[in-house]
Amino acid sequence: MLLYRLPGLRLLLILSPPLLWMLVIYLGALAFLFLTAFWRQDPLTAAIVQDWGLQNFRALLAEGVYRQIAIRTVGIALAVTLTDVVLAFPIAYYAARIASPRVRTFLLLSMVLPLWSSYLVRVYAWRTILSGDGLLNWSLHQLHLGTTNLGFSKWSLWIVFCYLWLPYVLLPMYAAVERIPDSLIEASTDLGARWGTTLSRVILPIVWPGIVAGSIFAFSLTLGDYIAPDLVGDTEFIGNVIYQSVGVANNVPFAAAYAIVPALIMAAYLLIARQMKAFEAL
């Protein structure tokens, strides 16, 4: 009765648990991470000293290797994002607009299916395919095509990431393509546009928010990954450095400082996406 008459109170009750969760656990942890970045590790005892200063950031800027790793991580993340978008669009378009209902169900299922298996299993599967005496080289050898040295390089990393995040790019894009009414495409044709013009002037602009949504997944997931570089790559990502700083060196302040880098990059990415009006349809 009381709750019925006071919608404000009802709202407060409904929203407070998730809000508390958001504030304390998520934003709180982020804030704490940010603060930690200004502490330092005592070089002798390896204990953490709560001395406020910019020494971690100074170290990040001074050492070229950290900049290199960051640039490499962002570069591969961008390449993966672009590749996935290019791969996903025709699949999403075919599944949403051309395929018969049965083929569509099959395609949708095969999009989602990989997500139901463990991430580690999928990465290890690729490891067995790409490794020196793995499936890929064996097949090439059987076909008398020689062998490649794909295994454990930036290329293999690129392939594996593209595979891992493709479903996350596909699904929002599929949803966006599916929402376009047939009549819009017919109207464009009716007004004299060929297929290419319809694609660039009508379909892509409407699907754009879906493309950006998917790209945010691919980009952020690559940016934060540290397992795949370990298992199928030969280079380090930002995540690997952070992992080693925490796990091996116990230098949490430095890890925190470095972790701010991908957070900032992600913020920039989202800002650019907003500039490109990707969120207007939300």
Next chain:
Amino acid sequence: MFGEVVAVAGVDLEILQGEFFSLLGPSGCGKTTCLRMIAGFEEPTAGRILLLGQDVSRLPAYERDVNTVFQDYALFPHMTVAANVEYGLKVKRIRVQERRRRVREALRMMRLERLERRKPGELSGGQRQRVALARALVNQPRVLLLDEPLGALDLKLRQQMQIELKSIQERMGMTFIYVTHDQEEALTMSDRLAVLNQGRVEQVGSPAEVYERPATSFVAGFVGASNVLAGDAARAVTGQAAAFTVRPEKIRLARLEEITGADEWTATGTVREVVYVGAFTRYIVDLDGGGELVVLQQNLAMSSMQVLKTRGTAIRLIWNKEHNRLLAEPAEPKGTEEEVDR
């Protein structure tokens, strides 16, 4: 759209230049399929479509000099009103100055000047309708195809748009092919119309011809109320079993004892139902000789109270013999009622 199912068969229509031509029929009769084939969205498996003597049956939609106003308007949601209207000209690479001029003109004609910067999502149904029209008209097509364009509007707006559409068509001298299931709409606007049923043309003619001299019982039932008497019920009136129809407003209600002239048909019956509609009243009369007739009477001197009192009374119906229209095939008075309601 319909796969291998035959949606239309034996549709043979000749539409004159500058004519307002309607395709009228119940849903599923094939009228939209006809329109889509003219537009080029669907290919006929057999037969040809000629546009000004040129066979366009195999021409893709973007090369046909026709434009469509879609049922759901199909405005591009990411473009402003002006950009929507400009689209066709831009795609056809018309020069900028001419493009601007024609867009401005089309917007002015549809009274959209002040809305040109809005997006379709910010417009009302009637405004969207006008944008869809402007977007098609700006291309000055040979033929404008309209697929139930007024279906989503409320009654007032619909009647207003009917008049507006007709006047635009007359002013521009453009050929309009208009698809609708609303008989009133087709009768008000068309120069000529075709009544379609189950993929076939039942009748082609001017609104007056189709209304006053329906060729088949389907047309009689679909255009106007279904007043068809056949078999014994017909014999009780005319002495012949041939099916006939008579329009409800041509019948006069009279006292039982009233004497009829030689040029009049008459029948007696009981008023089963009285529907008071304000300006007029609809009576459904069970005839003594079998069958029923619907009668429309203006409420010249009757109040609703008086009108409703006639229910259950015995009554005589009288109408002029010239309003009787013999039908071509055996009548099926019940089968068509459903479609009238739609």
